[in-house]
Amino acid sequence: MGGAVEVRDSTIAVGGSEQSETRITLTGDAVTIGEESSLQAQHSDGGGLIEVGGSWQNSDPTVRQAKTTVVEAGAVLDASAGEEGDGGEIVVWSDISNPGSFTRVSGSFFAKGGLEGGNGGQIETSGFDLNVAGINVDATANRLNHSGLWLLDPFDYVIDSTTAVKNITTALSNGTNVRISTASASSSAGGTSIPSEDSDTHGGRITVNDSIVISGAGTTGDLALVADSDIQINATLQNLRGDGDLTLHSKTGVTMGSSGVIDWDPGSTGFVELIASDSGGISGSGIINARGKLKVHSGALVPPLYTGEIQVLSGAIFEKRGPGGFRLNPTAASNQFGNIELHEGILALANDN
Secondary structure, three states, rough: OOOEEOOOOOOEEEEEOOOOOOOOEEEOOEEEEOOOOOOEEEOOOEEEEEEEEHHHHOOOOOHHHHHHHHEEEOOOEEEEOOOOOOOEEEEOOOOOOOOOOEEEOOOEEEEOOOOOEOOOEEEEEEOOOEOOOOOOOOOOOOOOOOOOOEEEEEOOOEEOOOOOHHHHHHHHOOOEEEEEEEEOOOOOOEEEEEOOOOOOOOOOOOEEEOOOOEEEOOOOOOOOEEOOOEEOOOOOEEEEOOOOOOOEEEEOOOEOOOOOOEEEEOOOOOOEEEEEOOOOOEEOEEEEEEEEEEEEEEEOOOEEEEEOOOEEOOOOOOEOOOOOOOEEEOOOOOOOOOOEOOOOOOEOOOOOO
């Protein structure tokens, strides 16, 4: 479709117990799902497919990319399974390579697993300029550790009080995995791993300016921040539940600002992973407190000096990987390490003064 596509005060429902596949695809130059509208896709084996403005990571060339996509507050997109089966897939997309495109998403998105069994589904909200303030996301499952994924894929992303902090925190607290990626569109996606093949020409930075704090009891989803360029942490990432991994995967470095704190407990078998795959290394003056396993992967042969505090607590393991180095300031009085595993590269104490 060309031009504008709008769904207002309407319900579009496809599927049923006799159908093995169901799909709703709405696209055009501008796509709007208005308040009080509902899109529902379900089939005999689980949840269906709902595409608004594009396909998952632009993987289907037959689905046109919208320039602007809006889902208003009060709208419902539901690709949940029924009694049994896996949750389906929901995509709300606008062209992430077009600086003039945007995606504005509120409303409720459901891709839940079946009541009697099944995994949570997949939800993607993407755009060059992405705003998900007011969204409600649920891709959980009734089985422990079988929740689905929420992928946010803009070119640049700032996590602050005006965007999705509350919604990201709620999704993680409910056991839904959250992956925020600046990567350009890739040809395939599976599970919680969506590899990037190309470099972003417009940047691709993730900045955390407001805190994500997981509290109380329950199962925690995995949080992954994946950037084509760098990641800057200027607030607190905290999870003390003993469940849920944390991955910060950058190409050009992870910087812990002076107010940046990572205080994360993924449990004895989980991990906190910091990656600077191409250059830049791990730098800054913030605080890192990790349990389980702290994994640092650096590709820079001459990395910057990390002047902050690192504590690897409760018998946790510090693991260095990658061909590059990780340089620590020996004057940081509170540094604390348990077991250290050096698999690749260089782990060094240095003083640049």
